Amino acid sequence: xxxxxxxxxxxxxxxxxxxxxxxxxxxxxxxxxxxxxxxxxxxxxxxxxxxxxxxxxxxxxxxxxxxxxxxxxxxxxxxxxxxxxxxxxxxxxxxxxxxxxxxxxxxxxxxxxxxxxxxxxxxxxxxxxxxxxxxxxxxxxxxxxxxxxxxxxxxxxxxxxxxxxxxxxxxxxxxxxxxxxxxxxxxxxxxxxxxxxxxxxxxxxx
Numbered sequence: 001x002x003x004x005x006x007x008x009x010x011x012x013x014x015x016x017x018x019x020x021x022x023x024x025x026x027x028x029x030x031x032x033x034x035x036x037x038x039x040x041x042x043x044x045x046x047x048x049x050x051x052x053x054x055x056x057x058x059x060x061x062x063x064x065x066x067x068x069x070x071x072x073x074x075x076x077x078x079x080x081x082x083x084x085x086x087x088x089x090x091x092x093x094x095x096x097x098x099x100x101x102x103x104x105x106x107x108x109x110x111x112x113x114x115x116x117x118x119x120x121x122x123x124x125x126x127x128x129x130x131x132x133x134x135x136x137x138x139x140x141x142x143x144x145x146x147x148x149x150x151x152x153x154x155x156x157x158x159x160x161x162x163x164x165x166x167x168x169x170x171x172x173x174x175x176x177x178x179x180x181x182x183x184x185x186x187x188x189x190x191x192x193x194x195x196x197x198x199x200x201x202x203x204x205x206x
Contacts (some may be wrong), residue, residue, distance in 0.1 A: 060105045062116040064126050065143070070178045071113050072162075078179035078185040080108060081115040081166075083144055088154040090172040101175040104182075111186035112159075119154065120146035159185050179206040 020078055036143035063071070068079050079123070082099070108114050117125075118141075122134040125143040132143035140152060147158045153170035157178070160166045169181060180202050184190055189198050 049080045058105060058109065060099055060108055060114050062114055065115055065117060065127055067164070068115050069114040069127060076162045078112050078162065079158075079160040080112040080116060080182065081117050081147060081153065081160070083117055083147060083156040083158055083168075085119050085121050085154050091155040094155050094172050098173060098175055098178060101206070104175050104178065107182060107186065117141075117147075117168070119152065157181070161185050161190055164190070176204055179204045 062082075065081075071077075072079070082091075082094070084094075099108075120134070120140050122141075125132045125141060127143060128157050132141055132146065134141050135145075138145055138152070144152065148156050148168045148170070149166075151168065153169060155172060156170045157173065158166050158168050159181070173181070182197060183202070184195060184198050
């Protein structure tokens, strides 16, 4: 079935606008890969969290696709899907720095149904009456192809607002970079103004 044209333009405008906002701030992955936290740094963080429990963010409760679909039957909310692969270094970095951020995790837990999906899963995925399976040709699950509109980059943040097609924003985002995106949908601004207009007056606080 052909996707409604306004949905495609909606998704494209968000992706283009965010690329322009993020491109200057994005840092390349170090040549040696990600740095693993040493025992001394980890111990220092653990002590800090113990002394100040409020500083430790409440982890995001990640759902399966099917669990999110079931929750949508009870209450309508936007769905945020973290589309990742097990070999993706930037996906792991986004888990460590962005989704573990106190403000990000609290906001997403309140405003979204959050789903973490391995794009290469061999498990069948059921969504809105359709079943998606792993495709050897694409080397990923066809649900990932549907969500990303065929643009397989990782990580990709997918947002599905009630009544709209999936909006796919590829690339790593830090807390201050993802804030505008999630608040656009979380506050319901998508219902009354374009993303371009929203970003002109947006003031971040993360």
